[in-house]
Amino acid sequence: MRIFRRGIALIAVSALAGVTLAACGQSKDSDTADSGAGLVVGTTDKVVSIDPAGAYDNGSMTVQTQVYQYLLNFPAGSTELTPDAASKCDFDTPTTYVCTIKPGLKFANGNDLTASDVAFSFKRIVDINDPNGPASLLGNMKSVEATDDSTVTFTLNAENDQTFGQILVTSAGPIVDEETYPADKVMDDAAAVKAQGFSGPYTIGKYTKGQIAQFKANADYDGAYNKAKTKEITLTTYSDANNLKLDVQNGKIDVAWRSLTPTDIASLGKSDKVKVHKGAGGELRYIVFNMKTMPGDNDAQKLAIRQAMASSLDREELSTQVYKGTYTPAYSAVPQGQTGAVESFKDKYGDKPDKAAAKKLLDDAGVKTPVDIKLQYNTDHYGSSSTEEYNMVKRQLEDSGLFTVDLQSTEYVTYSEERVKDAYPMFQLGWFPDFPDADNYVTPFFAPNNFLQSHYNFAGDDNPVPEMTALLKSEATDPDKDSRIATLKKIQDLVADQIPILPLLTGAQVAVGGTDVEGLEETLDPAFKFRFTSLSKS
Amino acid sequence: MASAEVLAPIDPPSAESPRRRGGLSPFARYMLVRIGLVIPMLWVLVTMVFLLMRVIGDPVTAAQGGRLNAEQIAERKAEAGLDRPLLTQYWEYISGLLRGDFGTTLTDHRSISGIIVEYGAATLELSFWALIVAFAVGIPLGRLAARYRDRLPDVLLRLFAIFIYAAPVFFVGLLLKLAFTPFGWPSSGRASTQTDLILDNVHPHTNIMIVDALLWGDPKIILEVLQYAVLPAFALGLLTGGVFLRLVRINLLQTLRMDYVTAARARGVSERRVVRKHAMRNALVPVVTVMGMQIALLLAGAVLTETTFEWKGIGYMLTQYLKARDFLAVQGIVTAIAVVVCVASVVIDAIIALVDPRVRF
Numbered sequence: 001m002r003i004f005r006r007g008i009a010l011i012a013v014s015a016l017a018g019v020t021l022a023a024c025g026q027s028k029d030s031d032t033a034d035s036g037a038g039l040v041v042g043t044t045d046k047v048v049s050i051d052p053a054g055a056y057d058n059g060s061m062t063v064q065t066q067v068y069q070y071l072l073n074f075p076a077g078s079t080e081l082t083p084d085a086a087s088k089c090d091f092d093t094p095t096t097y098v099c100t101i102k103p104g105l106k107f108a109n110g111n112d113l114t115a116s117d118v119a120f121s122f123k124r125i126v127d128i129n130d131p132n133g134p135a136s137l138l139g140n141m142k143s144v145e146a147t148d149d150s151t152v153t154f155t156l157n158a159e160n161d162q163t164f165g166q167i168l169v170t171s172a173g174p175i176v177d178e179e180t181y182p183a184d185k186v187m188d189d190a191a192a193v194k195a196q197g198f199s200g201p202y203t204i205g206k207y208t209k210g211q212i213a214q215f216k217a218n219a220d221y222d223g224a225y226n227k228a229k230t231k232e233i234t235l236t237t238y239s240d241a242n243n244l245k246l247d248v249q250n251g252k253i254d255v256a257w258r259s260l261t262p263t264d265i266a267s268l269g270k271s272d273k274v275k276v277h278k279g280a281g282g283e284l285r286y287i288v289f290n291m292k293t294m295p296g297d298n299d300a301q302k303l304a305i306r307q308a309m310a311s312s313l314d315r316e317e318l319s320t321q322v323y324k325g326t327y328t329p330a331y332s333a334v335p336q337g338q339t340g341a342v343e344s345f346k347d348k349y350g351d352k353p354d355k356a357a358a359k360k361l362l363d364d365a366g367v368k369t370p371v372d373i374k375l376q377y378n379t380d381h382y383g384s385s386s387t388e389e390y391n392m393v394k395r396q397l398e399d400s401g402l403f404t405v406d407l408q409s410t411e412y413v414t415y416s417e418e419r420v421k422d423a424y425p426m427f428q429l430g431w432f433p434d435f436p437d438a439d440n441y442v443t444p445f446f447a448p449n450n451f452l453q454s455h456y457n458f459a460g461d462d463n464p465v466p467e468m469t470a471l472l473k474s475e476a477t478d479p480d481k482d483s484r485i486a487t488l489k490k491i492q493d494l495v496a497d498q499i500p501i502l503p504l505l506t507g508a509q510v511a512v513g514g515t516d517v518e519g520l521e522e523t524l525d526p527a528f529k530f531r532f533t534s535l536s537k538s
Numbered sequence: 539m540a541s542a543e544v545l546a547p548i549d550p551p552s553a554e555s556p557r558r559r560g561g562l563s564p565f566a567r568y569m570l571v572r573i574g575l576v577i578p579m580l581w582v583l584v585t586m587v588f589l590l591m592r593v594i595g596d597p598v599t600a601a602q603g604g605r606l607n608a609e610q611i612a613e614r615k616a617e618a619g620l621d622r623p624l625l626t627q628y629w630e631y632i633s634g635l636l637r638g639d640f641g642t643t644l645t646d647h648r649s650i651s652g653i654i655v656e657y658g659a660a661t662l663e664l665s666f667w668a669l670i671v672a673f674a675v676g677i678p679l680g681r682l683a684a685r686y687r688d689r690l691p692d693v694l695l696r697l698f699a700i701f702i703y704a705a706p707v708f709f710v711g712l713l714l715k716l717a718f719t720p721f722g723w724p725s726s727g728r729a730s731t732q733t734d735l736i737l738d739n740v741h742p743h744t745n746i747m748i749v750d751a752l753l754w755g756d757p758k759i760i761l762e763v764l765q766y767a768v769l770p771a772f773a774l775g776l777l778t779g780g781v782f783l784r785l786v787r788i789n790l791l792q793t794l795r796m797d798y799v800t801a802a803r804a805r806g807v808s809e810r811r812v813v814r815k816h817a818m819r820n821a822l823v824p825v826v827t828v829m830g831m832q833i834a835l836l837l838a839g840a841v842l843t844e845t846t847f848e849w850k851g852i853g854y855m856l857t858q859y860l861k862a863r864d865f866l867a868v869q870g871i872v873t874a875i876a877v878v879v880c881v882a883s884v885v886i887d888a889i890i891a892l893v894d895p896r897v898r899f
């Protein structure tokens with residue numbers, strides 16, 4: 001018992017000592033300490049890596065957007081390529097793209113930013129080729145070299161690549177300091193923060209991986225964005241969207257940026273403490289058809305089934321009932337708002353289910369009804385709302401009386417492996433664009449060797465679609481804007497005719513901020529860059 | 539009734555037993571034996587964790603599969619030493635553990651030892667607050683239930699104990715969040731972002747928020763840190779508090795029936811004094827015993843509590859690495875937790891040996 005008494009006494013003494021320490025300790029003025037949180041942004045996106053060579057994800061891009069410069073960039077509210085670290089970039093020959101670097105640029109550590117740093121930044125991404133990195137974006141870059149201190153020359157594989165300028169603004173484009181970043185491996189976050197090889201509008205002060213990143217305005221920044229309106233901004237990471245919602249609602253953080261659930265967004269929309277800001281959408285949700293294993297005895301029957309499905313869906317209901325308006329109906333592979341986007345599916349199949357038209361398509365092709373469909377979806381990668389979304393798709397298809405749907409859900413690691421092994425006749429996918437150009441919604445999907453690997457125009461002689469290949473080549477290399485837009489329309493119409501994918505919804509960018517937060521709408525533009533420079537508190 | 543077994547009469551220490559043999563006191567010998575027994579227990583645990591992590595498949599493919607081709611997977615396996623014979627891997631793992639090196643995570647290349655130290659401090663803090671809640675709830679309410687045996691307060695308190703013991707931690711956590719957050723009570727994290735950044739300036743930085751806050755010395759910050767700890771501490775502490783409540787009640791009732799208590803009453807000692815001075819202390823001994831067992835339960839509960847309240851401790855990290863399928867990180871963290879539970883059980887044995895005269899060395 002004496003031990004108990006001693007224990008209790010020890011705890012009491014410790015507590016007393018603590019309180020005394022607190023009372024007697026020199027009270028610091030928290031506001032003057034090197035510790036300002038400034039404006040606080042919360043997110044559920046994980047930062048995989050600060051080093052651009054090791055990251056190709058939204059969380060890392062949010063950090064990189066603030067701290068690195070790119071050769072070209074999109075200022076807030078613009079989708080026009082604007083010089084950032086470069087003073088100009090253009091084609092010198094059809095396969096050489098040349099950029100001139102602004103004079104006098106420096107990294108936050110005092111090192112000069114030169115053409116050599118730029119060439120180094122792109123080379124190391126390709127050389128390291130990290131599985132989490134953006135090397136795949138530089139597929140058309142044959143080589144890059146600094147021809148002098150202020151000139152960088154990219155040699156391209158394909159001629160007149162109209163998207164190459166846009167590639168320079170993606171996750172592959174941040175410029176790092178050659179003197180501090182290793183050439184052959186990804187730099188860990190602590191070392192990157194210590195190196196301060198940043199020349200963007202902000203630098204990183206304190207950083208705890210997976211928890212907090214403190215951004216401090218870079219006074220020497222000379223780039224495409226406006227000067228930072230808020231000197232210190234802190235990014236704090238959540239694992240649970242519900243906690244993110246509660247904290248923004250209670251004013252514990254100023255902004256909630258990616259990814260609140262549709263229900264939470266709808267609920268916050270009714271609160272007078274916060275304001276929900278929506279910006280141009282870009283994320284696409286769609287169904288992919290495996291041309292080999294989908295139902296149907298021949299190609300004509302398979303096409304009829306795809307077209308009948310397109311005629312049986314009500315995207316508006318999916319948008320309003322499942323996603324509370326945070327996603328809007330998609331009637332093309334290219335979302336509305338992108339230059340050249342049209343609504344080919346709406347023109348061809350209408351915007352409401354048409355049972356008679358769907359039945360006729362199946363009858364004409366001799367398809368026996370109801371058609372048995374096995375439809376795969378995923379929740380751990382595409383969000384828990386996928387369950388509700390695909391249950392509604394099943395109901396809509398079965399309401400036509402033409403289909404019976406067997407829904408199946410699989411965990412993403414298996415899902416991503418199995419879908420390319422012809423295991424799923426039809427399956428859900430989603431797409432978040434790399435850059436704001438219609439090409440990014442068509443070439444990766446429908447060009448030969450596309451990532452869908454669903455036997456549509458894939459691997460040369462596997463169900464080739466030469467018409468699509470020719471249109472895509474023309475669109476990607478056509479310097480004339482009007483004729484390029486006309487080609488893009490033809491591509492979208494062809495997609496609606498052949499339906500290798502069935503677009504369902506396109507997502508708006510949503511950020512929720514306190515009523516005193518300004519600048520959110522300015523940065524929620526089709527460039528998909530969440531720029532802290534635009535944010536301020538009134 | 540684990541407590542009954544613990545309380546089973548043990549032979550009293552023999553007056554003739556030698557105080558010292560070979561220069562060691564009986565207590566020291568007792569502890570040496572206990573520690574000696576822990577070593578094979580730890581070895582079995584570590585070996586089981588190592589083998590289980592291999593049985594479920596290749597960690598590199600699990601973590602990076604789908605994004606790497608076969609050649610890249612082979613390269614990464616070689617980097618992590620996973621292409622070597624199992625026995626070689628086992629030896630390297632065990633020898634690493636002996637050096638305090640738990641290896642490196644596969645997904646973000648961090649030192650697992652560093653993660654354990656950094657995030658373990660946060661879990662230690664949460665467990666400390668939870669134990670305080672467990673004592674604060676379990677002991678007085680258990681005493682109250684015993685006092686009103688078989689009457690309404692007793693029935694209600696027993697039901698309450700069953701509820702808080704049986705309810706899943708995340709469910710209690712969710713209820714607490716729903717109840718308190720509308721009033722602005724903080725429901726996630728260990729402090730506000732501002733405070734987090736301020737306390738980062740404290741040297742030495744312990745990552746135990748309350749210690750850092752005390753070292754910083756700003757009463758506002760100390761209060762804030764305490765405020766943030768309330769909901770997670772209750773969510774986790776109530777779980778153990780329910781066990782303590784029932785344990786204190788039953789032990790107090792048993793103790794109050796013992797002869798020495800009857801003798802005290804016969805001498806005219808007031809009932810209040812009988813309970814407080816004579817019965818209560820003995821009734822608390824099993825609580826210490828059970829506390830040792832509850833540490834494992836607390837750590838398991840911490841995984842759910844930390845996830846529910848964004849309390850970034852070792853349990854939170856365990857879930858993050860499980861989600862990322864980083865089984866090398868999981869292996870390291872689970873091993874660390876197993877070591878903590880083993881060491882804690884030895885410490886509790888030592889305390890019991892000291893406080894309970896019935897334990898013979």
